[in-house]
Amino acid sequence: MALPAIPAAPPARRPTRPRITLVGTALASAGTFMAFASLIGVYLAVRSQTIARSGIWFPKGTTIPLTPANITLFTFALSIVSMQWAVHAVGRGDHQHAGMALLLTLLFGASTINATSFLWSQMGLSVRSSAAGVLVYVITGAHVAMTVAAMVYAAVMTFRTLGGDYTGRDREGIAAAALFWYVTCAVYVLVWYAIYVTK
Amino acid sequence: MTVTETPPEVAAPARPAPAAVAPAARPPGLVAAVGSGDHKVVGRLYIGFSLLFLLASGVAGQLFSVDRVNGTLGDTILSKDTWFQVATFHSITALFLGAVPLLLGVAIVVVPLQIGSAALALPRAAAASFWGWLLGGGILVAAYIANGGPGGGSRRAVALSITALILVVVSLLLACVCVATTVLTLRAPGMSLDRTPLFSWSMLAGSVLWLVSLPTLVGVLILAYVDHRYGRVRFGAGGALYGEIRWVFLVPQVLGFALPVLGLLADTGATAARARLGQRGVGVAAVGLASFFSFGAWLQLSVSPGVTRQPVLPALALLALLPILAIGGMTANGIRTGERFRLHSGFLFAVLAWLQLLLAAVLGVGWTISRFDLQGTTYEGAVAHLALLAATTAGVGSLWYWATKVFGRPLAEGAGRLVAVLLFLGSIALAAPDAVSGAFGKGDEATKGIESLNALSAAGGGLVALAVVVAVLVAAMALSGRGPHAEVPADPWGGVTLEWRTGSPPPAGNFATPPRVISAEPMLDPTAEEATA
Numbered sequence: 001m002a003l004p005a006i007p008a009a010p011p012a013r014r015p016t017r018p019r020i021t022l023v024g025t026a027l028a029s030a031g032t033f034m035a036f037a038s039l040i041g042v043y044l045a046v047r048s049q050t051i052a053r054s055g056i057w058f059p060k061g062t063t064i065p066l067t068p069a070n071i072t073l074f075t076f077a078l079s080i081v082s083m084q085w086a087v088h089a090v091g092r093g094d095h096q097h098a099g100m101a102l103l104l105t106l107l108f109g110a111s112t113i114n115a116t117s118f119l120w121s122q123m124g125l126s127v128r129s130s131a132a133g134v135l136v137y138v139i140t141g142a143h144v145a146m147t148v149a150a151m152v153y154a155a156v157m158t159f160r161t162l163g164g165d166y167t168g169r170d171r172e173g174i175a176a177a178a179l180f181w182y183v184t185c186a187v188y189v190l191v192w193y194a195i196y197v198t199k
Numbered sequence: 200m201t202v203t204e205t206p207p208e209v210a211a212p213a214r215p216a217p218a219a220v221a222p223a224a225r226p227p228g229l230v231a232a233v234g235s236g237d238h239k240v241v242g243r244l245y246i247g248f249s250l251l252f253l254l255a256s257g258v259a260g261q262l263f264s265v266d267r268v269n270g271t272l273g274d275t276i277l278s279k280d281t282w283f284q285v286a287t288f289h290s291i292t293a294l295f296l297g298a299v300p301l302l303l304g305v306a307i308v309v310v311p312l313q314i315g316s317a318a319l320a321l322p323r324a325a326a327a328s329f330w331g332w333l334l335g336g337g338i339l340v341a342a343y344i345a346n347g348g349p350g351g352g353s354r355r356a357v358a359l360s361i362t363a364l365i366l367v368v369v370s371l372l373l374a375c376v377c378v379a380t381t382v383l384t385l386r387a388p389g390m391s392l393d394r395t396p397l398f399s400w401s402m403l404a405g406s407v408l409w410l411v412s413l414p415t416l417v418g419v420l421i422l423a424y425v426d427h428r429y430g431r432v433r434f435g436a437g438g439a440l441y442g443e444i445r446w447v448f449l450v451p452q453v454l455g456f457a458l459p460v461l462g463l464l465a466d467t468g469a470t471a472a473r474a475r476l477g478q479r480g481v482g483v484a485a486v487g488l489a490s491f492f493s494f495g496a497w498l499q500l501s502v503s504p505g506v507t508r509q510p511v512l513p514a515l516a517l518l519a520l521l522p523i524l525a526i527g528g529m530t531a532n533g534i535r536t537g538e539r540f541r542l543h544s545g546f547l548f549a550v551l552a553w554l555q556l557l558l559a560a561v562l563g564v565g566w567t568i569s570r571f572d573l574q575g576t577t578y579e580g581a582v583a584h585l586a587l588l589a590a591t592t593a594g595v596g597s598l599w600y601w602a603t604k605v606f607g608r609p610l611a612e613g614a615g616r617l618v619a620v621l622l623f624l625g626s627i628a629l630a631a632p633d634a635v636s637g638a639f640g641k642g643d644e645a646t647k648g649i650e651s652l653n654a655l656s657a658a659g660g661g662l663v664a665l666a667v668v669v670a671v672l673v674a675a676m677a678l679s680g681r682g683p684h685a686e687v688p689a690d691p692w693g694g695v696t697l698e699w700r701t702g703s704p705p706p707a708g709n710f711a712t713p714p715r716v717i718s719a720e721p722m723l724d725p726t727a728e729e730a731t732a
Contacts, residue, residue: 018384020320027376027410035414038496042419045502046433127429134426134434142421 025176029183032146036187039142040194043135047198050131058199059129068119069196072112076185079108083154083178090161090171098174102158105181109151112188113144136195143184143191150184153177236326238307238319239705243605244329245304245374246598247678250671252296252336253591257664259289264629264657270650283350287441288343290448290583294456295367296336298587299409301594302459303374306402308605309597310378312698312705313396315387315714320380328373335366349441354427361424361440368417375406387697387714393483394719396696398597400483401462404490408455415496419443434501442501448583449507450563451519452495457559457590459597460552461486461526467546467600468530470694472537475720482529485522492519508569516567520560527553543692544615548596551623552589558627559585562634571638578637581630588626588663595622595670600692606677607704608687614673621666628659695720 047057058064086101120140127133157177232240263286266277273279311319319325342348342363347356382395382403395403419434423443426434434443446452461482469476476482492515498506506512534540562582566573573579598605599615632652690699699722701710718724 020380020384023383024321024324024376024380027379027407028373031372031376031410031414034411034496035418038415038499039418039422042422042499042502045499049502127425128431131433134422134429138422138425142418 019172021176022172022179025179029180032180033183033187036139036142036146036190039135039139040190043139043194046131046135058125058132062123062125062132064196064199065119065122066196068115068122069192072115072119073188073192075108075112075115076188079105079112080182080185082108083181086154086158087171087174087178090158090174095162098158098162102154105154106151109147112147116140116144139191139195143187146184146187150177150181153180236322237707238311238322238325239605241319241322241325241329242304242306242308243678245300245307245332246605247674248333248336249297249300249304249594250667250674252292253298253301253667254664254671255340256289256292256297257660257667259285259292261657261660261664263289264653264660268650268653268657270653280352283441284343284346284348287349291339291348291364291444292336293587293591294447295364295371296332296339298590298594299371299456300332300374302402302405302590302597303371303378305594305597305601305605306378306399306406306459307374309601309698310381310399310402311385312604312701312709313399313696314382314385314390315697315710315716316381316385317708317710317713318385319377320385321377324373325377328370328377331370331373332367335363335370338363339367349444357440358424358427361420361427364444365417365420365424368413368420372410372413372417375410379403379406379410387716389716390697393480394716396462396719397465397482397486398459398462401459401486404486405455405458408458408490408493412452412455412494412496413447415499416444416447419499419501439501445500446495446498449495449498449579450512450516450560450566450582450586451493452498453583453586454519454556454560454563455490455493455495457552457556457586457593458486458489458493460549460556460589460593461489461523463545463593463597463600464526464530464549464553465533466694466696467543467549467596468533469696469720470600470692471541471543471546472534473539473541473693473695473723474533474537475695475718475723476529476533477536478529478532479719481525485525485529489519489522489526492522507567507574513564513567516560516564520557520564523553523557523560527557541693543600544610544612544619545596545600545692547616548592548599548619548622551619552592552596555585555589555592555623555626558630559589562630565638573637576637577633581634581637584630584633585626588622588629591667592619592622592626595619595667598670598674601698602677603687603689603691603703604698604705606674608677609691610673610677614669618666618670618673621662621669625659625662625664625666629656629663630659632656632659690722695722697721 051057082101082104086098086105089095089097089101120137123136125133125136127137154174154177157173161171161173232244235241262276263282266272266275266282266285269275273282277285307319307325311317339348339360342356342360343351345356345359346353347358347360349357349360351357351360379402382399386392386395392400420443422434423440427440433439465476465482498512500506559582562578562585565571566578566582595618596615599610599612599618602608602610632655636649636652687703689702691703692699697714697716698705700714714721716724
């Protein structure tokens, strides 16, 4: 017996309200990005001045292993895929896949925090020792804080969406959380290059 | 039980008239204020507390001015240990607890009304921004009292003051997000961005400028905090802390805090003439360009001391001057071709604030030219004073112009004109002597021989403080229900923008029916009945 054809999904409903959360998140993300841009600018300027003056940047005994930083970079790259998967699943009303994708994204986020804290333990750099110590811990610590904020925002927005706050196919909330997540990943690329690669 | 679809043969008895529903009990004053997400309540709170902080800042400024009259610092009413803290308290509170939150408070009340929105976007974030700002401001004042702030003697109090300033700036940024999101997403049907009233447009431009520049301040403050607590290497030790934040008081950034002056001038000018301003597109572009040219987060003097000597700085300062002139010209042309001219106090405030801003921008060009060697002198303070007083004059003037929307009653016109003139004369008397002493080689406050200029400057500061006191008293009377209020018209000035279409004070939801606009001046458009006729 031939199975009846599955009817095509109805077109996505237009959002019933303006994209307040998305626009607000975009503005907040721009501000956060600027804070990191300025910190990294200060880092590069002070590093350049210190090297010109004394010839070294990090104090003796400091090592900056690149492997944990690279792993963190790849983890963030993977998390972009899982986050977009969550956005896509929410748009299709697929609770199961949305939950799985969110869980995966949160796991990726947690693993980046773990990798960064491991890197801190390996560096042998004291915050009291030099301008380099202050700058490295401020920038990487602030980025860990941003990652935690992005994870909380993503979790809250996913649960709100699945709980019905954003009805039907309106995925503005999770899209906003995803935008902040992507900015977090983009900031890490700057941190990775400025601190871990150039050393 | 059987259910049929057959209609009943007999008519259903007429429904009884619905009993009048008692309105929900409104919580009493403090509870209503603390728990409210209503943009009018949050905006009023911002306005009230920012005026009080302005008073505190004015008192500190006067102490500093009087102390330096004899040409030296810290040997009359202030000590050698405290004069620097008093000076930084004055400047930081004037900007972050006074002028900027005053303008944001006005915007939180007025922008949704101007663009025909029923509410502010992200209202709970706006309320959180206010309470965070107030908490941060209170802690900042307490930290200064406990010997904190830049140059403070107590290490813990200095750390506390840095934390408080971070909280204050982050809270203000949150308010900027709310204002900018409102303009971008909640405009009435038919109101494209180029039809947005110029005050709302200037608040959008200003909010975006502050959103992309002030996070830099947050970043360096975090750096200063960590360094102060743990490293004590370079970024925040002792008086060096002020060096980290000095760029916000320099051209071009300081001009960006007065951006709403441009919008206020255009809107009040259109009201004064009851006319559509010609070359509106020029005005929209001018405000946007003024925002662009005022970006000064790259002037990180603590990292690159020579950055203010780069040739791009005078070019930017010159370019920042052009939009100010363009808005002035556009408004003057609108007045010239308008159907009437009514000099209401709001327009007087706006014109005087524009003149202050123009003067600040002109003097700012001179400051940026390195061969004049004005950087680090009192000339620098004169420019900052003029720009911040332009923002303050515009903020206080907004209260008079939109008093019926903010307070639900008009403010006395005579008092308004008096405050406007006092603010203007005070700002000139405050800044001109400093500019002269800075320009002619006696800019260092510790130099003898500039007593008369210092005394004149102190007198100017006194006039400004007096104007703020009068404004606070009039605003307090309005909030307490005193003052003229027999009949509160929806549109006391014959305005042209949408906020004048709703009642005074605006009802819950702001508009009885959602407005739809077909031009930038909806109050000049024919109504539906007129169009039909």
